[in-house]
Amino acid sequence: MSVKYGVAPLELGLTREFSSFCSNLKFTDLPREVVEEAKRGILDWMGCAIAASDNPRIGKFIETLSEFSSKTGASVIGQKGEFGPLEAALVNGQMGHFYDYDDTHMGGVVLHTSSPVLAAILGLGENKKKTGQDIILAYTLGFEAGVRVGQTAPDHHDGGWHLTGTLGTIAAGVASASLLKLDAEKTTFALGFSATQAAGMQQNRGTMSKSFHAGRAASNGILAALMASSGYDSSDEIVEGRKGFSKIYSKTQNYDFLTKNLGSNWAILTNGYKPYACGIVQHPLIDAMITASKNTNIPHDEIESVDALIHPHTITITGVEDPQTGLKSKFSLKHSAAVGYIDRHAGLSQYSDARAVAPDVSSLRQKINPVPKDDFRKDQCEVRVKYKNGNIETVNVEHALGTTKNPVSSDFLVEKFLANASGKRLSSKPEAIVEAIWRFEDLPDIANLMSLTRGT
Numbered sequence: 001m002s003v004k005y006g007v008a009p010l011e012l013g014l015t016r017e018f019s020s021f022c023s024n025l026k027f028t029d030l031p032r033e034v035v036e037e038a039k040r041g042i043l044d045w046m047g048c049a050i051a052a053s054d055n056p057r058i059g060k061f062i063e064t065l066s067e068f069s070s071k072t073g074a075s076v077i078g079q080k081g082e083f084g085p086l087e088a089a090l091v092n093g094q095m096g097h098f099y100d101y102d103d104t105h106m107g108g109v110v111l112h113t114s115s116p117v118l119a120a121i122l123g124l125g126e127n128k129k130k131t132g133q134d135i136i137l138a139y140t141l142g143f144e145a146g147v148r149v150g151q152t153a154p155d156h157h158d159g160g161w162h163l164t165g166t167l168g169t170i171a172a173g174v175a176s177a178s179l180l181k182l183d184a185e186k187t188t189f190a191l192g193f194s195a196t197q198a199a200g201m202q203q204n205r206g207t208m209s210k211s212f213h214a215g216r217a218a219s220n221g222i223l224a225a226l227m228a229s230s231g232y233d234s235s236d237e238i239v240e241g242r243k244g245f246s247k248i249y250s251k252t253q254n255y256d257f258l259t260k261n262l263g264s265n266w267a268i269l270t271n272g273y274k275p276y277a278c279g280i281v282q283h284p285l286i287d288a289m290i291t292a293s294k295n296t297n298i299p300h301d302e303i304e305s306v307d308a309l310i311h312p313h314t315i316t317i318t319g320v321e322d323p324q325t326g327l328k329s330k331f332s333l334k335h336s337a338a339v340g341y342i343d344r345h346a347g348l349s350q351y352s353d354a355r356a357v358a359p360d361v362s363s364l365r366q367k368i369n370p371v372p373k374d375d376f377r378k379d380q381c382e383v384r385v386k387y388k389n390g391n392i393e394t395v396n397v398e399h400a401l402g403t404t405k406n407p408v409s410s411d412f413l414v415e416k417f418l419a420n421a422s423g424k425r426l427s428s429k430p431e432a433i434v435e436a437i438w439r440f441e442d443l444p445d446i447a448n449l450m451s452l453t454r455g456t
Contacts, residue, residue, distance in 0.1 A: 010237060010240060010241060010242060012237070012240050012255065014237075014239060014240045014255055014258045014259055015188055015191060015192075015235075015236055015237050015238055015239045015240060015241075015244075015258070016184070016188055016236050016237075017258075017259050018144075018145075018148070018191075018239070018258050018259055018262070019174075019184050019185075019187040019188040019191055020184040020187075021259070021262050021263065022141045022144070022145070022174055022177070022178060022187050023177070023178075023182060023183050023184040023186075023187045024184070025137065025141065025178075025263075026137070027133040027134070027136065027137045027441075029263070030136070030137065030140060031266070033269060034140055034266050034268060034269065035136055035441060037268050037269055037271065038136045038139050038140055038268060038440075039136070039437055039438060039440050039441075040273070040410060040413055041103055041114050041118075041139065041268065041271060042114075042118060042135075042139070042437050042440060043413055043414070043417055043434065043437045043438075044102070044103050044114070044273050044413050044416065044417065045096050045102055045103065045114035045115065045118050046077070046118075046417070046433065046437065046453065047413075047416060047417035047418075047419075047420035047421060048095075048096050048097075048098075048099060048101045048102045048115075048420060049077045049078070049092055049095040049096040049119075050077060050078055050095075050420055050421045050424055050426070050430075050453065051098075051099060051101065051348065051420035051421070051424075052094075052095040052096070052098035052099055053077055053078025053079065053095055053424060053455065054078060054424060054425075055095075055098060057098075057208055058091070058094065058095055058098065061090075061091060061094065062076065062079065062091060065083065065087050065090065065091065066081075069083055069084060069087045071083060071084025071085075071086075071087065072084065073085065073126070073127040074087075074088035074089075074123035074124070074126050074127050074450075075088065075122075075123070075126060075447075075450040075451070075453065075454055076088050076091050076092060076454075077092050077095060077453045077454075078095070078424060078425075078426065078453065078454070078455045079091075079454065079455045080454060080455050080456065083123075084127075085123040085124045085126075085127045085222055086219045086222055086223060087219070088119075088123040089119045089120050089123050089124070089172075089215065089218035089219040089221075089222055090119075090215040090216065090218065090219045091215060092118075092119040092122065092123060092215070092218070093115050093116055093119030093120070093211075093214040093215030093216070093217065093218035093219070094208075094211045094212055094214060094215035095211075095215075096114065096115035096118065096119055096214060097112055097115040097164065097210070097211040097213075097214035097215075098208075098211040099277050099330075099348055099351070100210075100211075100274075100277060100278055100279060100330050100351075101274055101276075101277040101348070101420075102114055102115050102274065103271050103272060103273050103274065104271075104272050104274060104280040105143070105146075105147055105267065105270065105271050105272060106270075106272055106280065106378060106379065106403060106404075107147065107267065107270040107404070108147070108150070108151050108154075108257075109146070109147050109150035109151055109163060109167065110157060110163060110280065110281075110378075111146055111147060111150060111163045111164060111167050111168070111171075112164040112168070112214060113142065113143050113146050113147070113164075113168070113171055113267075113268075113271070114139075115164065115168065115211075115214035115215075115217075115218070116142075116146075116164065116168030116169065116171055116172040116214050116215075116217035116218040116221060117138075117139055117142035117143070117146070117168070117171050117172050117175045117218070117221075118139065119172075119214065119215060119218035120142075120172040120175060120176050120217075120218040120219070120221045120222050121135055121138045121139060121142070121172075121175050121176060121179050122135065122446065122450060123218075123222075124176055124179055124180075124222050124225075125138075125179055125446040126446050126447045126450045128179065128180070129445050129446075129447065130179055130445075130446050131443060131444055131445065131446065132439075132440040132441050132442060132443030132444075132446060132449075133441050134178075134179055134446075135179070135440070135446055136440065136441060137178055138175040138176070138178040138179040139175060139268075140266065140268055141174055141175055141178045142171040142172060142174055142175030142178075143171065143266075143267040143268040143271070144174070144262075144266070144267050144268075145170050145171045145173070145174035145175070145191070146167040146168060146170055146171030146267075147167075147171075147267035148257055148258050148259075148267065149167060149170050149195075149239055149245060149246075149258065150163060150167045151254060151257035151258075152239055152240070152245075152246040152250075152253055152254050152255050152257050152258050153245065153246040153249045153250030153253065153254075154250060154252055154253075154254055155250040155251045155252050156249045156250045157202075159249060159250065159251075160201060160202050160203065161200060161201065161202065161249060162200035162201055162202050162204065162205075162210065162213050163200075164200065164213055164214050164217065165198070165199055165200015165201075165213030165214070165216065165217050166198040166199060166200050166217075166249065167198070168200075168213070168214055168217035168218070168221075169194045169195070169197050169198045169199070169216075169217040169220045169221055169224075170191065170194045170195055170198060170221075170245075171217075171221070172194065172217050172218045172220070172221020172222065172224075173190050173191060173193060173194025173195075173220070173221035173222075173224035173225055174187065174190065174191055174194070174221075175221065176190065176221050176222045176224065176225035176226075177190035177191070177224075177225040177228065177229075179225070180225050180226075180229050182225065182228060182229055185236075186228045186229060187228070188234070188236050188238075189227075189228035189232065189233050189234045189236075190224045190225040190227075190228035190229075191224075191234075191238055191239070192224075192233075192234025192235050192236070192238040193223070193224030193225075193227050193228055193232070193234050194220065194221055194224040195238045195239070195244075195245045196234065196238070197220040197223075197224065198217075198245065198249075199213075199216070200213035200216075200217070202317075205279075205317075205331045206320065206323070206325070206327050206328040206330065206331045207327060208327070210327075239255070239258055240253075240255045240258070270404045271404075272402050272403045272404060272407075273402045273407075273408050273412075273413060273416075274402055275346075275401050275402050275408060275412075275416075276336070276345075276346035276347065276350075277330065277346065277347055277348050277350070277351050278318075278329075278330040278331070278336050278346060278351060279317060279318050279330060279331055280378075280400075281310075281311065281313060281314040281317055281318060281378050282314060282318050282333050282336040282337075283379070283400035283401065283402065283403075284310070284379055284380055284381035284397040284399075284400040285308055285310055285314070285333055285336060285337050285340070285381045285383065285397075286336050286337070286339075286340040286346045287340075287381070287397045287400055287401055288308075288340075288381050288382065288383040288395040288396070288397045289306075289336075289337045289338075289340030289341040289383060289385075289395075290340045290341070290344050290345070291395045291397075292341060292383055292385045292393045292395045293340070293341045293342075293344050294344065295393060295395070296385070296387075296391075296393050298387055298391075298393075300338075300341055300342045300360060300363075300364050301360075301363070302387050302388050302389070303341075303364065303367055303385060303386070303387055303388070304367070304386045304387060304388050305367050305369060305386045306337060306341075306367055306368045306369060306383060306384070306385050306386070307369050307371050307383065307384040307386075308333070308337060308368055308369065308370050308371060308381065308382075308383050309371045309373045309376065309381065309382040309383070309384075310333070310370060310371070310372065310373060310376060310380075310381050311372070311373065311376045311377065311378045311380065312372040312373070312374060313378060314333055314370070314378070315333065315370050315372055317331070318331045318332060318333040318336070319331075319332075319333065319370075320332035320334075320335070321334065321365075322362070322365070323335055323356045324356060324357060325353050325356055326351045326352045326353045326354075326355065326356050327351075328356065329351050329355070329356040330351050332365070333368070333370060334365040334366075334368040334370075335351075335356065335361060335365055337364075337365075337368045337383075338360075338361045338364035338365045338368065339351075339355065339361055341364065341385075342360055342361060342364060347419075348420075377399075379397075379398075379399045379400040379403045379405070379406075380397060380398055380399070380400075381396075381397045381400075382394065382395065382396045382397070383395050414434055417430065417433075417434060418430050418431075418434070421433070424455075425455050425456045426452070426453060426454070426455060426456065427451065427452060427453075427454045427455065427456050428451075428452040428453075432452055433449070433452050433453060436448070436449045436452060437449070
């Protein structure tokens with residue numbers, strides 16, 4: 001057997017088959033429901049990026065990049081100036097994921113797909129004068145790549161990798177390859193270049209580095225596609241190879257997931273949208289605590305204890321006991337439970353630095369007792385709120401709001417977008433951006449939308 005690229009090939013052909021599918025798919029091949037879901041995803045992500053566009057930490061990041069970048073041609077959302085597509089993707093990707101308010105796919109892979117993919121293809125698409133249909137096709141294929149490669153490596157998350165950084169790079173690379181209309185071979189190489197750059201550690205949860213993973217993934221994905229388009233090659237078995245992504249990022253492999261039901265099971269249709277600005281696995285707990293608060297109308301200081309029955313991963317992922325910053329509080333299930341009960345919401349203001357150290361929240365956090373339930377799904381929860389008068393309020397949540405089994409409406413997403421854009425200094429009214437996104441497939445040049453999102 002010949003040896004290619006230094007590793008004996010398996011000749012399964014899965015990476016090549018997937019890449020061939022991506023390179024040959026056309027916008028007209030997409031079902032109508034896929035197109036509509038793509039527009040919902042674009043609306044939701046754009047609002048999340050706009051929300052973070054005036055954060056001082058984002059301003060510092062832009063200042064740092066500006067020292068060394070002389071390129072232009074791609075908009076930075078909420079800002080006056082331009083960067084080159086690589087730098088614009090870095091900033092836009094970080095903004096979209098900064099508040100952890102962006103969409104999350106939970107169909108076997110917990111992945112914030114939109115931040116790396118849209119940050120990559122909107123900037124690259126603006127630079128290359130691509131149409132709305134080009135963007136929707138690339139966005140859809142980015143979902144396919146990120147989710148399907150993730151499903152081939154089921155232990156990936158358990159290894160400590162942040163999937164938005166690792167799988168997000170692959171998703172952004174395949175999406176960028178689609179946007180550049182690369183053939184099957186070059187798409188394979190773009191996938192290989194993406195996978196070899198895949199990085200991001202869960203240790204960085206609760207810091208600015210976590211959202212940087214999304215920006216870096218977006219930028220690396222563009223670079224991977226550009227390198228492949230210029231003639232650079234990579235392994236053509238980067239997913240299933242003996243030293244490929246699935247093998248080195250996971251103890252077990254499910255290679256069939258890469259190509260199973262391609263063209264009929266669309267990953268984007270099982271995407272989830274966040275009503276709360278924190279880690280997705282906390283959402284059923286927040287739903288339950290809001291319901292308990294509304295059902296009883298009993299003040300929080302009358303609570304004796306709260307037993308929160310939840311999936312074990314929720315505890316391991318969001319086990320910060322006493323967060324002292326807003327970013328840390330996003331990964332504290334006790335904080336999320338507390339603000340859910342007290343504020344009956346868990347939006348951006350509930351995860352501010354001030355709310356993280358507020359006495360009422362700190363007091364209730366100490367009364368939350370997480371109880372792991374192996375037989376619970378990640379979108380399931382039960383809370384038992386015991387009051388000082390001896391009453392117990394029990395609330396069960398079968399499926400968290402925003403998940404596939406309990407979806408939010410398009411009207412909900414519009415309201416979320418308008419709230420995120422409120423008070424931001426944009427070159428157009430937020431309602432105009434919403435209107436442009438709802439007719440996204442008719443845009444002859446994506447620059448028409450990006451110009452609406454610039455700052456003044």
